[in-house]
Amino acid sequence: MPSRIRTAYDRRLADGRLTPDPSQVPVVEALSRLEKDLRKKAPLAGLFGQNEVRGVYLWGPPGRGKSILMDLFFACAPEPRKTRAHFHAFMARVHGLIRQWREGDAKTRKRVFGQSKGDDPIKPVADLIAAEARLLCFDELQVTDIADALILGRLFEALFAQNVVLAVTSNRAPDQLYLNGVNRELFTPFIDLIEARCEVMSVAGARDWRLDRLMGDRVWFAPADDANRAAFDALWSDLKGDQDECPAHLKVTGRDVVIERTDGGLARATFAELCATALGPQDYLAIAGRFHTLFIEDVPVLGPANHHEARRFVTLVDALYEAGTRLVALAEAPPEALYRKGVGAFEFERTVSRLNEMSGAEWLARERTA
Incomplete structure:
Protein backbone atom coordinates (compact mmCIF):
# COMPACT_ATOMS: atom_id res chain seq x y z
CA MET A 1 0.00 0.00 0.00
CA VAL A 203 17.72 17.98 -3.41
CA ALA A 204 19.78 19.30 -6.28
CA GLY A 205 17.76 18.86 -9.45
CA ALA A 206 18.59 21.01 -12.44
CA ARG A 207 15.12 22.56 -12.54
CA ASP A 208 14.42 25.71 -10.51
CA TRP A 209 10.62 25.86 -10.61
CA ARG A 210 10.47 29.31 -8.97
CA LEU A 211 12.76 30.69 -11.65
CA ASP A 212 10.62 29.00 -14.33
CA ARG A 213 7.55 30.72 -12.90
CA LEU A 214 9.25 34.12 -12.73
CA MET A 215 10.68 33.86 -16.23
CA GLY A 216 7.30 32.80 -17.58
CA ASP A 217 5.70 36.01 -16.35
CA ARG A 218 6.41 39.67 -15.90
CA VAL A 219 8.15 40.84 -12.76
CA TRP A 220 7.28 44.54 -13.20
CA PHE A 221 3.54 45.13 -13.12
CA ALA A 222 2.43 48.62 -14.21
CA PRO A 223 0.17 50.47 -13.88
CA ALA A 224 -1.18 49.35 -10.48
CA ASP A 225 -4.70 48.70 -11.77
CA ASP A 226 -6.98 45.85 -10.74
CA ALA A 227 -5.74 43.48 -13.44
CA ASN A 228 -2.06 43.97 -12.62
CA ARG A 229 -2.73 43.77 -8.90
CA ALA A 230 -4.50 40.45 -9.42
CA ALA A 231 -1.56 39.15 -11.49
CA PHE A 232 0.93 40.37 -8.87
CA ASP A 233 -1.05 38.63 -6.11
CA ALA A 234 -1.31 35.44 -8.18
CA LEU A 235 2.46 35.30 -8.70
CA TRP A 236 3.02 35.79 -4.97
CA SER A 237 0.57 32.97 -4.17
CA ASP A 238 2.16 30.64 -6.72
CA LEU A 239 5.66 31.15 -5.35
CA LYS A 240 4.61 31.13 -1.71
CA GLY A 241 2.78 27.82 -1.61
CA ASP A 242 0.51 26.67 1.19
CA GLN A 243 2.34 27.99 4.24
CA ASP A 244 1.02 30.92 6.27
CA GLU A 245 2.95 34.16 6.04
CA CYS A 246 4.79 35.35 9.13
CA PRO A 247 6.89 38.35 10.17
CA ALA A 248 10.68 38.23 9.88
CA HIS A 249 12.86 40.08 12.41
CA LEU A 250 16.24 41.25 11.15
CA LYS A 251 18.81 42.46 13.65
CA VAL A 252 20.64 45.47 12.18
CA THR A 253 23.14 47.41 14.31
CA GLY A 254 21.14 46.63 17.43
CA ARG A 255 17.77 47.47 15.92
CA ASP A 256 14.88 45.18 15.04
CA VAL A 257 13.83 45.59 11.40
CA VAL A 258 10.54 43.78 10.83
CA ILE A 259 9.23 42.61 7.47
CA GLU A 260 5.63 41.67 8.22
CA ARG A 261 4.85 39.40 5.25
CA THR A 262 7.39 36.67 4.58
CA ASP A 263 7.49 33.02 3.60
CA GLY A 264 10.99 31.58 3.97
CA GLY A 265 13.14 33.33 1.38
CA LEU A 266 10.19 35.32 0.00
CA ALA A 267 9.28 38.74 1.35
CA ARG A 268 6.51 41.18 0.51
CA ALA A 269 6.25 44.83 1.54
CA THR A 270 4.84 48.14 0.35
CA PHE A 271 6.96 50.95 -1.02
CA ALA A 272 5.92 53.05 1.99
CA GLU A 273 7.13 50.39 4.44
CA LEU A 274 10.54 50.18 2.79
CA CYS A 275 11.19 53.66 1.44
CA ALA A 276 9.00 56.11 3.36
CA THR A 277 10.44 55.09 6.73
CA ALA A 278 13.86 55.71 8.24
CA LEU A 279 15.69 52.73 6.75
CA GLY A 280 19.24 52.98 5.49
CA PRO A 281 21.90 51.05 3.56
CA GLN A 282 22.57 48.49 6.32
CA ASP A 283 18.87 47.69 6.58
CA TYR A 284 18.58 47.14 2.83
CA LEU A 285 21.70 44.99 2.81
CA ALA A 286 20.17 42.84 5.55
CA ILE A 287 16.92 42.48 3.59
CA ALA A 288 18.79 41.60 0.39
CA GLY A 289 20.90 39.04 2.21
CA ARG A 290 17.96 37.42 4.00
CA PHE A 291 15.54 36.98 1.06
CA HIS A 292 16.03 35.55 -2.41
CA THR A 293 12.91 37.31 -3.78
CA LEU A 294 11.30 40.60 -2.74
CA PHE A 295 7.80 41.65 -3.78
CA ILE A 296 7.29 45.40 -3.47
CA GLU A 297 3.88 46.92 -4.11
CA ASP A 298 2.38 50.37 -4.53
CA VAL A 299 5.50 51.97 -5.98
CA PRO A 300 4.35 55.51 -6.81
CA VAL A 301 5.45 58.03 -9.41
CA LEU A 302 7.89 60.25 -7.53
CA GLY A 303 8.72 63.93 -7.83
CA PRO A 304 10.64 66.75 -6.11
CA ALA A 305 8.62 66.34 -2.91
CA ASN A 306 9.61 62.66 -2.68
CA HIS A 307 13.36 62.91 -3.19
CA HIS A 308 14.12 61.21 0.15
CA GLU A 309 11.94 58.24 -0.81
CA ALA A 310 13.57 58.14 -4.23
CA ARG A 311 17.04 58.08 -2.67
CA ARG A 312 16.05 55.19 -0.38
CA PHE A 313 14.59 53.30 -3.35
CA VAL A 314 17.88 53.72 -5.21
CA THR A 315 19.76 52.32 -2.20
CA LEU A 316 17.33 49.41 -1.91
CA VAL A 317 17.66 48.50 -5.59
CA ASP A 318 21.45 48.68 -5.37
CA ALA A 319 21.45 46.27 -2.41
CA LEU A 320 19.12 43.85 -4.20
CA TYR A 321 21.14 44.04 -7.39
CA GLU A 322 24.48 43.36 -5.71
CA ALA A 323 23.06 40.41 -3.75
CA GLY A 324 21.27 38.92 -6.76
CA THR A 325 17.89 39.17 -4.99
CA ARG A 326 14.98 38.98 -7.43
CA LEU A 327 12.55 41.87 -7.44
CA VAL A 328 8.86 41.75 -8.33
CA ALA A 329 7.11 45.13 -8.35
CA LEU A 330 3.59 46.52 -8.62
CA ALA A 331 4.05 50.16 -9.67
CA GLU A 332 2.16 53.12 -11.01
CA ALA A 333 4.50 53.37 -14.00
CA PRO A 334 7.39 51.63 -15.78
CA PRO A 335 10.87 52.32 -14.35
CA GLU A 336 11.58 55.06 -16.92
CA ALA A 337 8.63 57.14 -15.67
CA LEU A 338 9.06 56.73 -11.92
CA TYR A 339 11.28 59.74 -11.12
CA ARG A 340 11.87 62.31 -13.83
CA LYS A 341 12.18 65.50 -11.78
CA GLY A 342 13.76 66.11 -8.40
CA VAL A 343 17.06 65.91 -6.56
CA GLY A 344 19.00 62.97 -7.95
CA ALA A 345 16.70 62.42 -10.94
CA PHE A 346 19.66 62.24 -13.31
CA GLU A 347 21.38 59.62 -11.13
CA PHE A 348 18.09 57.71 -10.97
CA GLU A 349 18.66 56.74 -14.61
CA ARG A 350 21.22 54.21 -13.37
CA THR A 351 18.51 52.66 -11.18
CA VAL A 352 16.20 52.52 -14.19
CA SER A 353 18.87 50.62 -16.08
CA ARG A 354 19.28 48.19 -13.19
CA LEU A 355 15.54 47.64 -12.84
CA ASN A 356 15.24 46.81 -16.53
CA GLU A 357 18.20 44.45 -16.29
CA MET A 358 16.66 42.79 -13.22
CA SER A 359 13.52 42.07 -15.22
CA GLY A 360 15.42 40.10 -17.86
CA ALA A 361 15.80 36.34 -18.08
CA GLU A 362 19.60 36.41 -17.96
CA TRP A 363 19.66 38.38 -14.70
CA LEU A 364 16.88 36.32 -13.09
CA ALA A 365 18.83 33.15 -13.82
CA ARG A 366 22.13 34.31 -12.32
CA GLU A 367 23.37 32.91 -9.04
CA ARG A 368 22.87 34.89 -5.86
CA THR A 369 25.98 36.33 -4.27
CA ALA A 370 24.56 36.82 -0.78
Whole structure:
Protein backbone atom coordinates (compact mmCIF):
# COMPACT_ATOMS: atom_id res chain seq x y z
CA MET A 1 0.00 0.00 0.00
CA PRO A 2 1.56 3.36 -1.00
CA SER A 3 2.10 6.01 1.63
CA ARG A 4 -0.21 8.99 1.83
CA ILE A 5 2.50 11.38 0.68
CA ARG A 6 3.33 9.16 -2.30
CA THR A 7 -0.36 9.10 -3.28
CA ALA A 8 -0.67 12.87 -2.88
CA TYR A 9 2.52 13.47 -4.88
CA ASP A 10 1.39 11.19 -7.72
CA ARG A 11 -2.00 12.90 -7.79
CA ARG A 12 -0.37 16.30 -8.24
CA LEU A 13 1.80 14.94 -11.04
CA ALA A 14 -1.28 13.54 -12.75
CA ASP A 15 -3.30 16.75 -12.58
CA GLY A 16 -0.37 18.95 -13.66
CA ARG A 17 0.15 20.83 -10.42
CA LEU A 18 3.66 19.36 -10.27
CA THR A 19 6.10 18.59 -13.07
CA PRO A 20 8.03 15.29 -12.96
CA ASP A 21 11.49 15.78 -11.48
CA PRO A 22 13.72 12.70 -10.96
CA SER A 23 15.61 14.43 -8.14
CA GLN A 24 12.42 14.53 -6.06
CA VAL A 25 11.75 10.77 -6.22
CA PRO A 26 14.23 9.73 -3.49
CA VAL A 27 12.97 12.60 -1.33
CA VAL A 28 9.40 11.34 -1.58
CA GLU A 29 10.67 7.86 -0.67
CA ALA A 30 12.46 9.23 2.41
CA LEU A 31 9.37 11.15 3.49
CA SER A 32 7.27 8.00 2.93
CA ARG A 33 9.64 6.12 5.24
CA LEU A 34 9.28 8.82 7.88
CA GLU A 35 5.49 8.78 7.53
CA LYS A 36 5.43 5.00 8.13
CA ASP A 37 7.85 5.22 11.06
CA LEU A 38 5.72 7.87 12.75
CA ARG A 39 2.71 5.61 12.39
CA LYS A 40 4.26 2.43 13.76
CA LYS A 41 6.65 3.73 16.43
CA ALA A 42 4.87 5.13 19.45
CA PRO A 43 6.88 7.68 21.44
CA LEU A 44 8.25 6.81 24.85
CA ALA A 45 8.88 10.16 26.50
CA GLY A 46 12.12 10.55 28.37
CA LEU A 47 13.72 7.37 26.99
CA PHE A 48 16.39 8.58 24.61
CA GLY A 49 16.86 6.18 21.72
CA GLN A 50 13.81 4.09 22.57
CA ASN A 51 11.47 3.74 19.59
CA GLU A 52 13.49 6.54 18.07
CA VAL A 53 12.20 7.87 14.74
CA ARG A 54 14.86 9.29 12.44
CA GLY A 55 13.83 12.56 10.85
CA VAL A 56 14.69 14.05 7.46
CA TYR A 57 16.96 16.99 6.57
CA LEU A 58 16.49 18.20 2.97
CA TRP A 59 19.04 20.61 1.57
CA GLY A 60 19.76 22.15 -1.81
CA PRO A 61 19.44 25.33 -3.88
CA PRO A 62 16.24 27.39 -3.73
CA GLY A 63 13.41 26.49 -6.07
CA ARG A 64 13.91 22.70 -6.17
CA GLY A 65 10.58 21.91 -4.51
CA LYS A 66 11.77 21.32 -0.94
CA SER A 67 9.01 23.44 0.59
CA ILE A 68 6.30 21.94 -1.61
CA LEU A 69 7.34 18.44 -0.56
CA MET A 70 7.42 19.51 3.08
CA ASP A 71 3.89 20.94 2.71
CA LEU A 72 2.72 17.62 1.31
CA PHE A 73 4.46 15.64 4.03
CA PHE A 74 3.02 17.77 6.82
CA ALA A 75 -0.51 17.40 5.42
CA CYS A 76 -0.07 13.61 5.17
CA ALA A 77 1.87 12.93 8.37
CA PRO A 78 -0.17 10.70 10.70
CA GLU A 79 1.14 12.34 13.88
CA PRO A 80 -1.63 14.54 15.41
CA ARG A 81 0.80 16.60 17.50
CA LYS A 82 2.71 18.36 14.74
CA THR A 83 3.94 21.89 14.02
CA ARG A 84 4.83 23.52 10.69
CA ALA A 85 6.75 26.79 10.70
CA HIS A 86 9.61 28.71 9.19
CA PHE A 87 12.75 28.18 11.21
CA HIS A 88 13.28 31.88 11.89
CA ALA A 89 9.73 32.11 13.32
CA PHE A 90 10.43 29.09 15.53
CA MET A 91 13.64 30.64 16.84
CA ALA A 92 11.88 33.96 17.49
CA ARG A 93 9.43 32.06 19.67
CA VAL A 94 12.26 30.20 21.43
CA HIS A 95 13.95 33.50 22.28
CA GLY A 96 10.61 34.84 23.53
CA LEU A 97 10.10 31.82 25.78
CA ILE A 98 13.65 32.09 27.14
CA ARG A 99 12.99 35.74 27.93
CA GLN A 100 9.70 34.81 29.67
CA TRP A 101 11.51 32.26 31.85
CA ARG A 102 14.29 34.64 32.81
CA GLU A 103 12.04 37.62 33.49
CA GLY A 104 9.04 35.83 34.95
CA ASP A 105 8.35 35.22 38.63
CA ALA A 106 7.54 31.76 39.99
CA LYS A 107 3.82 32.18 39.37
CA THR A 108 4.30 33.20 35.72
CA ARG A 109 6.78 30.38 35.10
CA LYS A 110 4.32 27.88 36.56
CA ARG A 111 1.49 29.18 34.39
CA VAL A 112 3.47 29.16 31.12
CA PHE A 113 5.84 26.23 31.60
CA GLY A 114 4.14 24.07 34.24
CA GLN A 115 7.25 24.43 36.42
CA SER A 116 9.05 27.25 38.14
CA LYS A 117 12.43 26.16 39.54
CA GLY A 118 15.94 26.51 38.18
CA ASP A 119 18.05 29.12 36.43
CA ASP A 120 18.50 27.38 33.07
CA PRO A 121 15.60 28.07 30.66
CA ILE A 122 16.57 25.50 28.00
CA LYS A 123 14.97 22.41 29.56
CA PRO A 124 11.63 24.07 30.46
CA VAL A 125 11.45 25.60 26.99
CA ALA A 126 12.18 22.22 25.39
CA ASP A 127 9.63 20.53 27.67
CA LEU A 128 6.97 23.02 26.58
CA ILE A 129 7.73 22.56 22.87
CA ALA A 130 7.81 18.75 23.21
CA ALA A 131 4.46 18.80 25.03
CA GLU A 132 2.95 20.68 22.09
CA ALA A 133 4.38 18.64 19.21
CA ARG A 134 6.09 15.34 18.55
CA LEU A 135 6.82 16.30 14.93
CA LEU A 136 8.51 19.61 14.05
CA CYS A 137 8.51 20.56 10.35
CA PHE A 138 10.64 23.59 9.49
CA ASP A 139 11.53 25.48 6.33
CA GLU A 140 14.68 27.48 5.63
CA LEU A 141 16.95 26.38 8.46
CA GLN A 142 19.81 28.83 8.49
CA VAL A 143 21.98 30.10 11.31
CA THR A 144 23.61 33.52 11.09
CA ASP A 145 23.15 34.75 14.65
CA ILE A 146 25.49 33.75 17.47
CA ALA A 147 22.61 33.74 19.96
CA ASP A 148 20.84 31.07 17.87
CA ALA A 149 24.07 29.14 17.42
CA LEU A 150 24.68 28.93 21.15
CA ILE A 151 21.12 27.77 21.90
CA LEU A 152 20.51 25.17 19.20
CA GLY A 153 22.71 22.29 20.35
CA ARG A 154 21.39 22.25 23.92
CA LEU A 155 17.79 22.86 22.85
CA PHE A 156 17.68 20.03 20.33
CA GLU A 157 19.53 17.65 22.62
CA ALA A 158 16.68 18.20 25.09
CA LEU A 159 14.02 17.85 22.37
CA PHE A 160 15.51 14.68 20.89
CA ALA A 161 15.75 13.20 24.40
CA GLN A 162 11.95 13.38 24.43
CA ASN A 163 11.75 11.69 21.02
CA VAL A 164 10.72 14.82 19.15
CA VAL A 165 11.12 14.21 15.40
CA LEU A 166 12.54 16.82 13.02
CA ALA A 167 11.76 17.30 9.33
CA VAL A 168 13.51 20.35 7.93
CA THR A 169 14.61 22.07 4.73
CA SER A 170 17.69 24.22 4.22
CA ASN A 171 19.77 25.70 1.44
CA ARG A 172 22.92 24.37 3.14
CA ALA A 173 24.26 20.95 4.08
CA PRO A 174 24.46 20.49 7.87
CA ASP A 175 28.24 20.87 7.96
CA GLN A 176 27.95 24.19 6.10
CA LEU A 177 25.62 25.80 8.65
CA TYR A 178 27.03 28.81 10.52
CA LEU A 179 30.20 28.46 8.49
CA ASN A 180 32.96 30.80 9.74
CA GLY A 181 30.61 31.98 12.51
CA VAL A 182 31.89 33.36 15.82
CA ASN A 183 32.62 30.54 18.29
CA ARG A 184 31.49 27.97 15.72
CA GLU A 185 33.01 25.18 17.79
CA LEU A 186 30.15 25.69 20.25
CA PHE A 187 27.69 25.10 17.40
CA THR A 188 29.14 21.89 15.98
CA PRO A 189 27.34 19.62 18.52
CA PHE A 190 24.10 20.69 16.83
CA ILE A 191 25.49 19.56 13.47
CA ASP A 192 26.39 16.20 15.00
CA LEU A 193 22.86 15.87 16.39
CA ILE A 194 21.28 16.64 13.03
CA GLU A 195 23.43 14.09 11.23
CA ALA A 196 22.70 11.45 13.89
CA ARG A 197 18.97 12.02 14.18
CA CYS A 198 18.04 12.87 10.58
CA GLU A 199 18.44 11.28 7.16
CA VAL A 200 20.33 13.98 5.28
CA MET A 201 19.34 14.27 1.61
CA SER A 202 20.48 16.58 -1.16
CA VAL A 203 17.72 17.98 -3.41
CA ALA A 204 19.78 19.30 -6.28
CA GLY A 205 17.76 18.86 -9.45
CA ALA A 206 18.59 21.01 -12.44
CA ARG A 207 15.12 22.56 -12.54
CA ASP A 208 14.42 25.71 -10.51
CA TRP A 209 10.62 25.86 -10.61
CA ARG A 210 10.47 29.31 -8.97
CA LEU A 211 12.76 30.69 -11.65
CA ASP A 212 10.62 29.00 -14.33
CA ARG A 213 7.55 30.72 -12.90
CA LEU A 214 9.25 34.12 -12.73
CA MET A 215 10.68 33.86 -16.23
CA GLY A 216 7.30 32.80 -17.58
CA ASP A 217 5.70 36.01 -16.35
CA ARG A 218 6.41 39.67 -15.90
CA VAL A 219 8.15 40.84 -12.76
CA TRP A 220 7.28 44.54 -13.20
CA PHE A 221 3.54 45.13 -13.12
CA ALA A 222 2.43 48.62 -14.21
CA PRO A 223 0.17 50.47 -13.88
CA ALA A 224 -1.18 49.35 -10.48
CA ASP A 225 -4.70 48.70 -11.77
CA ASP A 226 -6.98 45.85 -10.74
CA ALA A 227 -5.74 43.48 -13.44
CA ASN A 228 -2.06 43.97 -12.62
CA ARG A 229 -2.73 43.77 -8.90
CA ALA A 230 -4.50 40.45 -9.42
CA ALA A 231 -1.56 39.15 -11.49
CA PHE A 232 0.93 40.37 -8.87
CA ASP A 233 -1.05 38.63 -6.11
CA ALA A 234 -1.31 35.44 -8.18
CA LEU A 235 2.46 35.30 -8.70
CA TRP A 236 3.02 35.79 -4.97
CA SER A 237 0.57 32.97 -4.17
CA ASP A 238 2.16 30.64 -6.72
CA LEU A 239 5.66 31.15 -5.35
CA LYS A 240 4.61 31.13 -1.71
CA GLY A 241 2.78 27.82 -1.61
CA ASP A 242 0.51 26.67 1.19
CA GLN A 243 2.34 27.99 4.24
CA ASP A 244 1.02 30.92 6.27
CA GLU A 245 2.95 34.16 6.04
CA CYS A 246 4.79 35.35 9.13
CA PRO A 247 6.89 38.35 10.17
CA ALA A 248 10.68 38.23 9.88
CA HIS A 249 12.86 40.08 12.41
CA LEU A 250 16.24 41.25 11.15
CA LYS A 251 18.81 42.46 13.65
CA VAL A 252 20.64 45.47 12.18
CA THR A 253 23.14 47.41 14.31
CA GLY A 254 21.14 46.63 17.43
CA ARG A 255 17.77 47.47 15.92
CA ASP A 256 14.88 45.18 15.04
CA VAL A 257 13.83 45.59 11.40
CA VAL A 258 10.54 43.78 10.83
CA ILE A 259 9.23 42.61 7.47
CA GLU A 260 5.63 41.67 8.22
CA ARG A 261 4.85 39.40 5.25
CA THR A 262 7.39 36.67 4.58
CA ASP A 263 7.49 33.02 3.60
CA GLY A 264 10.99 31.58 3.97
CA GLY A 265 13.14 33.33 1.38
CA LEU A 266 10.19 35.32 0.00
CA ALA A 267 9.28 38.74 1.35
CA ARG A 268 6.51 41.18 0.51
CA ALA A 269 6.25 44.83 1.54
CA THR A 270 4.84 48.14 0.35
CA PHE A 271 6.96 50.95 -1.02
CA ALA A 272 5.92 53.05 1.99
CA GLU A 273 7.13 50.39 4.44
CA LEU A 274 10.54 50.18 2.79
CA CYS A 275 11.19 53.66 1.44
CA ALA A 276 9.00 56.11 3.36
CA THR A 277 10.44 55.09 6.73
CA ALA A 278 13.86 55.71 8.24
CA LEU A 279 15.69 52.73 6.75
CA GLY A 280 19.24 52.98 5.49
CA PRO A 281 21.90 51.05 3.56
CA GLN A 282 22.57 48.49 6.32
CA ASP A 283 18.87 47.69 6.58
CA TYR A 284 18.58 47.14 2.83
CA LEU A 285 21.70 44.99 2.81
CA ALA A 286 20.17 42.84 5.55
CA ILE A 287 16.92 42.48 3.59
CA ALA A 288 18.79 41.60 0.39
CA GLY A 289 20.90 39.04 2.21
CA ARG A 290 17.96 37.42 4.00
CA PHE A 291 15.54 36.98 1.06
CA HIS A 292 16.03 35.55 -2.41
CA THR A 293 12.91 37.31 -3.78
CA LEU A 294 11.30 40.60 -2.74
CA PHE A 295 7.80 41.65 -3.78
CA ILE A 296 7.29 45.40 -3.47
CA GLU A 297 3.88 46.92 -4.11
CA ASP A 298 2.38 50.37 -4.53
CA VAL A 299 5.50 51.97 -5.98
CA PRO A 300 4.35 55.51 -6.81
CA VAL A 301 5.45 58.03 -9.41
CA LEU A 302 7.89 60.25 -7.53
CA GLY A 303 8.72 63.93 -7.83
CA PRO A 304 10.64 66.75 -6.11
CA ALA A 305 8.62 66.34 -2.91
CA ASN A 306 9.61 62.66 -2.68
CA HIS A 307 13.36 62.91 -3.19
CA HIS A 308 14.12 61.21 0.15
CA GLU A 309 11.94 58.24 -0.81
CA ALA A 310 13.57 58.14 -4.23
CA ARG A 311 17.04 58.08 -2.67
CA ARG A 312 16.05 55.19 -0.38
CA PHE A 313 14.59 53.30 -3.35
CA VAL A 314 17.88 53.72 -5.21
CA THR A 315 19.76 52.32 -2.20
CA LEU A 316 17.33 49.41 -1.91
CA VAL A 317 17.66 48.50 -5.59
CA ASP A 318 21.45 48.68 -5.37
CA ALA A 319 21.45 46.27 -2.41
CA LEU A 320 19.12 43.85 -4.20
CA TYR A 321 21.14 44.04 -7.39
CA GLU A 322 24.48 43.36 -5.71
CA ALA A 323 23.06 40.41 -3.75
CA GLY A 324 21.27 38.92 -6.76
CA THR A 325 17.89 39.17 -4.99
CA ARG A 326 14.98 38.98 -7.43
CA LEU A 327 12.55 41.87 -7.44
CA VAL A 328 8.86 41.75 -8.33
CA ALA A 329 7.11 45.13 -8.35
CA LEU A 330 3.59 46.52 -8.62
CA ALA A 331 4.05 50.16 -9.67
CA GLU A 332 2.16 53.12 -11.01
CA ALA A 333 4.50 53.37 -14.00
CA PRO A 334 7.39 51.63 -15.78
CA PRO A 335 10.87 52.32 -14.35
CA GLU A 336 11.58 55.06 -16.92
CA ALA A 337 8.63 57.14 -15.67
CA LEU A 338 9.06 56.73 -11.92
CA TYR A 339 11.28 59.74 -11.12
CA ARG A 340 11.87 62.31 -13.83
CA LYS A 341 12.18 65.50 -11.78
CA GLY A 342 13.76 66.11 -8.40
CA VAL A 343 17.06 65.91 -6.56
CA GLY A 344 19.00 62.97 -7.95
CA ALA A 345 16.70 62.42 -10.94
CA PHE A 346 19.66 62.24 -13.31
CA GLU A 347 21.38 59.62 -11.13
CA PHE A 348 18.09 57.71 -10.97
CA GLU A 349 18.66 56.74 -14.61
CA ARG A 350 21.22 54.21 -13.37
CA THR A 351 18.51 52.66 -11.18
CA VAL A 352 16.20 52.52 -14.19
CA SER A 353 18.87 50.62 -16.08
CA ARG A 354 19.28 48.19 -13.19
CA LEU A 355 15.54 47.64 -12.84
CA ASN A 356 15.24 46.81 -16.53
CA GLU A 357 18.20 44.45 -16.29
CA MET A 358 16.66 42.79 -13.22
CA SER A 359 13.52 42.07 -15.22
CA GLY A 360 15.42 40.10 -17.86
CA ALA A 361 15.80 36.34 -18.08
CA GLU A 362 19.60 36.41 -17.96
CA TRP A 363 19.66 38.38 -14.70
CA LEU A 364 16.88 36.32 -13.09
CA ALA A 365 18.83 33.15 -13.82
CA ARG A 366 22.13 34.31 -12.32
CA GLU A 367 23.37 32.91 -9.04
CA ARG A 368 22.87 34.89 -5.86
CA THR A 369 25.98 36.33 -4.27
CA ALA A 370 24.56 36.82 -0.78
